[in-house]
Every structure is written in C-alpha cells, then in structure tokens.
Amino acid sequence: MDRRSFLRAGLGAAGVAAVGPLLAACGDDSSSTTSSGLTKISYQFSWIKNFQFGGEYIADSKGYFKAQNLAVDLVAGGPNIAVDPILQSGKALIGQSSPDFTANAVSKGANLKIIGANYQKSPFCIMSRPEKPIRTPADLAGKKIGIQATNEVAWAAFLKLAGVDPSTLTKVPVQFDITPVVSGEVDGFWAYVNDDVIRMKEQGTEPVVMLLADHGYEVMTATYTVRADSLTDKDKRDQIVRFLKGALKGWQDAVADPGLVADLTVNTYGKGNGLELEEQKECAASTNAIMVTDDTKAHGLSTMSDALISGTIKSLAAAGITAKPDLFDTSVLEEVFGGAATVS
Known part of the structure; x- marks a missing residue:
C-alpha cells in the first residue's frame, strides 16, 4: 500500500506531519548480542517497508551489516509513528x-543530531498536466x-522563498489522492x-514536474538521526558508524540496481x-535523482555539505522552524568514508 492509499484509508494523515504517539513495540537500543556474537541494534523507519529503505534491505540481505558485526532490526514506521520521540526515548539507536x-523536537527539549541525509533534495514538487504546464514559480x-x-x-x-505572491493563485484543499490533477x-x-x-504516469498522463528544490526550497530529508549522547558514548558511536558503513554500502548498490530494491521490497521486506x-x-529509480549529486559523487552518499546545511536552515526558517548549525553533525560520515567517496 502506498502513502496516498494509507492516508485515504483514514489511517492518520495528521500523523505524518505531527508528533504521533510513541508505540511500545518499537524495539530497544540497549545493546545485546545474538548467539552468533553479533551486536543487535534497531533502525526505525519513517514509513512502511517500501522502496524508501532499499539500501538497508540490501545491506541486510547481502550481509553488509553482518560484516560490520551487527544484527539490525529494521523497524517499520507508518502514518502514526513519529521517529524523533522514539529515538529520544531510547527505543531505537538510529x-x-x-x-x-x-x-521541532529539539526545540521542545529533545537531544538529537542529524548525521546524514539520503535525500539531498526534497522530494516535494508541483505536478501538472502537459496542456497546462507549471514549470517555474512564475507559471503558478x-x-x-x-x-x-x-x-x-x-x-x-516555498512561496516565500520563490518570491511568489499567494494572492496570484488559488489554493485548493485536497487530500493525497491525485485524482484532482x-x-x-x-x-x-x-x-x-x-x-x-x-502514479500519474501509470494513469496515462505524463506530468510536468516542478521540483521545489530547484526553486529555493532547499531542505535535505530522509535524514539519519540519533541521540546526541549516543555520539559521545564510545560503544554506541562505534555501532552507529558501523551501521552507516553497512547501510551506505547497501545504498551504493541500490542506486546502481533499482530492480534489486524493488524485488527485495515487494517479495521480502x-x-x-x-x-x-x-x-x-x-519509484526507486526516480529517487536516484534526489540522492545523487555532484557533492555525493565527490564525498559519498548521504553527505551534508555546508551549503546544504545552510540551505536547509534557511528554508526551515521560512516555515517558522528554527534550526541551528549544530543540529547537524558531519563527523560520523567523515569516519565512515575516511576521505573516500564510496564505502568499500
């Protein structure tokens, strides 16, 4: 079931944007060891098990996590699951x-850090029909x-960042079903x-797409997040570094082979x-365009450049959200890549 179907089915649209309940069955980041000597940790997904987590599926199925001496519990998310409270509570390590x-969680007292960004660009866009295309903010x-x-x-x-006067267009309330367009x-x-x-293509219409990231809305997303004190705890930091080595090696494979992502998603995870x-x-193939950039080619997937951090902070400020530079910690990725652009 896709994101739109979940929300249309009434399973909690508000939970996607608001802080949802902390579910009890979310795992526990306290270290334990399997019978084979692997360290068990939990990774909390932001959504159901779909293409969005293909790199982690590959890392698990190909033994990349095992090679890092980890047994990773890949915990499904959903529309009513808020990841940040789960991390703050210690129910998951990452x-x-x-x-x-x-x-927003940090502004309310949470002690969290962002340590990497799968999506270098926001996936948000405005899609339109070819007979009435919207290619630039001026077309709105x-x-x-x-x-x-x-x-x-x-x-x-976005309108503020793009310099668009809201009075020049008509905002129409819709749900997540794409039928109106x-x-x-x-x-x-x-x-x-x-x-x-x-999905619009599947319904027979080739949409015109205006990616918001190309017009001022510079918010990284699909971010790896941890508790700040996990980064100062020697053992937990080591587990986080090893997790990212396995996960990003998996994502390197995912970028190269969207078909493998689809197979593992649909038939296994x-x-x-x-x-x-x-x-x-x-979906997996189209994700490459917002994951792979000149920066990731030079420094590795999930990198957070100074420009990306600055752009994210600026864009969040336009939404009334305060984020400080120290919310982002690039030191873990520096350990993971060690100056290279790939995880070997």
Whole structure:
C-alpha cells in the first residue's frame, strides 16, 4: 500500500506531519548480542517497508551489516509513528526522520543530531498536466493548486522563498489522492517526485514536474538521526558508524540496481504491504535523482555539505522552524568514508 492509499484509508494523515504517539513495540537500543556474537541494534523507519529503505534491505540481505558485526532490526514506521520521540526515548539507536521534525523536537527539549541525509533534495514538487504546464514559480499565477492540509506550512515557505505572491493563485484543499490533477479539477498538485509522479504516469498522463528544490526550497530529508549522547558514548558511536558503513554500502548498490530494491521490497521486506514490483522499481529509480549529486559523487552518499546545511536552515526558517548549525553533525560520515567517496 502506498502513502496516498494509507492516508485515504483514514489511517492518520495528521500523523505524518505531527508528533504521533510513541508505540511500545518499537524495539530497544540497549545493546545485546545474538548467539552468533553479533551486536543487535534497531533502525526505525519513517514509513512502511517500501522502496524508501532499499539500501538497508540490501545491506541486510547481502550481509553488509553482518560484516560490520551487527544484527539490525529494521523497524517499520507508518502514518502514526513519529521517529524523533522514539529515538529520544531510547527505543531505537538510529532512525530516519527529516530536519523539520527533528528541529521541532529539539526545540521542545529533545537531544538529537542529524548525521546524514539520503535525500539531498526534497522530494516535494508541483505536478501538472502537459496542456497546462507549471514549470517555474512564475507559471503558478492564475492557477488552481491542490495543497494537502499537512503541507500548508511548507507550501507557504516555498512561496516565500520563490518570491511568489499567494494572492496570484488559488489554493485548493485536497487530500493525497491525485485524482484532482489527473481529472483537471486543479492545475497543479503538491506531490512526491518519487511517488505520486510515478502514479500519474501509470494513469496515462505524463506530468510536468516542478521540483521545489530547484526553486529555493532547499531542505535535505530522509535524514539519519540519533541521540546526541549516543555520539559521545564510545560503544554506541562505534555501532552507529558501523551501521552507516553497512547501510551506505547497501545504498551504493541500490542506486546502481533499482530492480534489486524493488524485488527485495515487494517479495521480502515489504511483502504483504500491497506493493507492485514495477511501480517500486520506478519509484526507486526516480529517487536516484534526489540522492545523487555532484557533492555525493565527490564525498559519498548521504553527505551534508555546508551549503546544504545552510540551505536547509534557511528554508526551515521560512516555515517558522528554527534550526541551528549544530543540529547537524558531519563527523560520523567523515569516519565512515575516511576521505573516500564510496564505502568499500
């Protein structure tokens, strides 16, 4: 089942944007050892087991985690699971979150650090029909744009960053179903470039895509997040470094082979989630465009350049979210790559 279907089914749209309940069955980051001598840790996903975590599936299935002496519990997320409170509580050693959630958690007293970013660019985009294309912010004028309630803050921030007067367009409340843009009820639709865009193509329409990251909304996401005190604890830091070595080696394979991501997602790790093989392959392949940049080619996947950190802080500020530079810790990735651009 995809993100849109989950939300349409009433499983908690508010949980995607708000801090949801801390679920009891989320694992525990306290170290333990398997019978084969591997150290057990938990990695908390931000969503259900779909293509978004292909690198971790590969690391697990190919033994990359095992080679790091780790047994990693890959814990599924969902619409009502907030990762940052889980990390703060110690229920998982590491998790995938996003800077807006983490910054908000820190402002409320959480002690968390972002140590890497799978998505160098935000997946948010405005997609439109080819007969009425929206390619640049200037094309928004006079258009009806479908925006979900959970994305209104980010939408307002984007308009501010792009220098667009909100009065020049019409905002239309929509849900996560893409039907309004497919049918032409709205001219543009807030979407995920590696998810909704694929589904619009499947319905027979080749959408025009305006990636927000190309027009001022510079928020890294799909971020690896940990408790700050885990980085100062010798054993836990070592486990985090070893986890990232395995995970990023898996992501190197994922970038090279989206078909493998799809196979592991549909037939093994996400089996039973109602996912389709070809769709997951297309989603995984499209994700490469927001994961792989000149910076990652030079410094490795998940890198956080000074410019990316600065752009993220600026974009969050436009949304009324305060994030400080020390929220981001690049030292773990420096240990992982050791000056190289790949994990061998």
